Amino acid sequence: MNVYETVINNLEKLKDNYGLDYNDVDRLSKLKGGTYRDVVNGSKTIDLKELISITKVYLDDISKVFNPKMRMPSFKNLPQAVQGIASERLGKTEKLIEKKDLIYYCVLIFQKHFNTGSNFTNSEVKSHLSNELQKAFKGKSIEWDKSILSKYIIFTQKSQKGKTKPEKIYKLLEEIPDDLVQKAEEKVGTSWLHK
Numbered sequence: 668m669n670v671y672e673t674v675i676n677n678l679e680k681l682k683d684n685y686g687l688d689y690n691d692v693d694r695l696s697k698l699k700g701g702t703y704r705d706v707v708n709g710s711k712t713i714d715l716k717e718l719i720s721i722t723k724v725y726l727d728d729i730s731k732v733f734n735p736k737m738r739m740p741s742f743k744n745l746p747q748a749v750q751g752i753a754s755e756r757l758g759k760t761e762k763l764i765e766k767k768d769l770i771y772y773c774v775l776i777f778q779k780h781f782n783t784g785s786n787f788t789n790s791e792v793k794s795h796l797s798n799e800l801q802k803a804f805k806g807k808s809i810e811w812d813k814s815i816l817s818k819y820i821i822f823t824q825k826s827q828k829g830k831t832k833p834e835k836i837y838k839l840l841e842e843i844p845d846d847l848v849q850k851a852e853e854k855v856g857t858s859w860l861h862k
Contacts, residue, residue, distance in 0.1 A: 679707060772804075
């Protein structure tokens with residue numbers, strides 16, 4: 668598959684995944700009616716300006732549509748117009764914060780903020796959560812040895828002084844695999860990571 672085919676294929680996946688039709692794509696990307704359908708059926712070739720406007724319907728970062736293994740953006744990272752269509756036609760909605768999802772937030776925190784071999788405490792990990800998430804997970808402990816991250820983290824047998832009591836020090840043994848990172852992105856999105 669060439670680069671052009673990859674881009675069109677990814678744009679089609681995005682369209683289908685969020686319940687849009689050809690007219691929605693033309694309208695949201697401010698293209699003449701019928702343009703996107705012609706692009707998909709091969710009777711029209713897309714130019715760079717049109718590619719950017721179609722991609723911006725779903726994504727801020729247009730480079731993602733060039734990746735043959737493109738990941739779907741999470742619902743909460745989509746523009747409002749696409750969220751509205753997906754909610755109405757597919758019943759998709761932003762998931763509420765679930766207590767059991769804490770470990771998925773941790774996966775993305777490690778991937779972004781910690782290097783392999785780093786020592787850390789639970790409060791250091793939680794400090795990378797947004798204020799809203801910190802409130803949602805207040806008082807919730809992280810049991811690394813019972814989690815999906817158990818083989819990547821060890822307790823160092825050391826503690827350090829915490830705000831109210833000593834905190835255990837853990838070590839990130841190895842890089843968290845891409846498939847686990849992808850699963851975490853699908854579960855909890857990434858918009859909160861940049862705050």
